[in-house]
Amino acid sequence: MEKDFFKMVYEVVKLVPKGRVTSYGAIANYLGSKSSSRVVGYAMNASHKIKPKVPAHRVVNRIGLLSGKKHFETPFQMEELLMKEKIVIKNDKVIDFKKIFWDPQKELKF
DNA sequence: GTAATGACCTTGG
């Protein structure tokens, strides 16, 4: 129900290039509501139950912290996946987050 | 049906 917002989020997350990460606020802002960042996080929470599993490991908070790593099947899954993407993780934080940060509003720009 | 929470971010004092 009302998965419009969720669907958009999943679409954007699935569009995230390999080796890149995005933030909840960026997606929310891209959708039009910067304040709806919480909804993006909630969408990710349901990302494991939806049909097409989205790369939620590529989505982190604004500081690049793996906030939802505990919500994964295994906390190491997120780090492992990110590591496979050639992304360096340190203390549950993404190194060079600014460099690998993928902003839909900026990259896609509609 | 109402109330509270959640993988957050922005703005105000």
Next chain:
DNA sequence: ACCAAGGCCATTA
């Protein structure tokens, strides 16, 4: 500069 509160959508109790 730091601390506090609000706002958004959906789900669960």
